[in-house]
Amino acid sequence: SQKIEQNSEALNIQEGKTATLTCNYTNYSPAYLQWYRQDPGRGPVFLLLIRENEKEKRKERLKVTFDTTLKQSLFHITASQPADSATYLCALSLSGSARQLTFGSGTQLTVLP
Amino acid sequence: GAGVSQTPSNKVTEKGKYVELRCDPISGHTALYWYRQSLGQGPEFLIYFQGTGAADDSGLPNDRFFAVRPEGSVSTLKIQRTERGDSAVYLCASTTGTGKNEQFFGPGTRLTVL
Numbered sequence: 001s002q003k004i005e006q007n008s009e010a011l012n013i014q015e016g017k018t019a020t021l022t023c024n025y026t027n028y029s030p031a032y033l034q035w036y037r038q039d040p041g042r043g044p045v046f047l048l049l050i051r052e053n054e055k056e057k058r059k060e061r062l063k064v065t066f067d068t069t070l071k072q073s074l075f076h077i078t079a080s081q082p083a084d085s086a087t088y089l090c091a092l093s094l095s096g097s098a099r100q101l102t103f104g105s106g107t108q109l110t111v112l113p
Numbered sequence: 114g115a116g117v118s119q120t121p122s123n124k125v126t127e128k129g130k131y132v133e134l135r136c137d138p139i140s141g142h143t144a145l146y147w148y149r150q151s152l153g154q155g156p157e158f159l160i161y162f163q164g165t166g167a168a169d170d171s172g173l174p175n176d177r178f179f180a181v182r183p184e185g186s187v188s189t190l191k192i193q194r195t196e197r198g199d200s201a202v203y204l205c206a207s208t209t210g211t212g213k214n215e216q217f218f219g220p221g222t223r224l225t226v227l
Binding site: 004034036041042043044045046049089091099100101102103104105106 | 117144146148153154155156157158161169172204206208214215216217218219220221
């Protein structure tokens, strides 16, 4: 069956360090992968999109990698700040689908001051 | 400009009742999605509209769930004979319709079925 797995536990890191979040998937051939941030009581907010033929994408302090051989994406936040504390969701979109997103369950990140 | 809005923000109902949840997408966005999110889980796809028509309703869990978008803008998700298991946050998202763009989510409606 198809499955998307993110870091199973909450992630706590010290301010200033790099946070690395993992998204692994099985039995998918995604056309592209997106990362979203979700704060309590709010809807997800788009951060980055990476396509199947791209290895890496950057935006300010954020970096995403996409390895279709390993079926894995890594999401990095450099120079982390307490304001980065949130739940981060990875989402896959399949080629030829109705462009619906299939989400992982999310990783709760806490950046400690 | 205004983002995606959803009303009500909270809805408490009794088992067996009928509820309607409303979504106002971003103006000009042709694609609209409904998702359901349970506590500790990611959003789960329910239905996708391109314009007025439901292009994919494969995520609707059963025939108690129905959604409409009669004029290609506002959408209403309708749940008949609500069950306690329907309790969740219902999220709406819209995009420009090209499909490979980011989805813009509303704040969600928290539905509680007692």
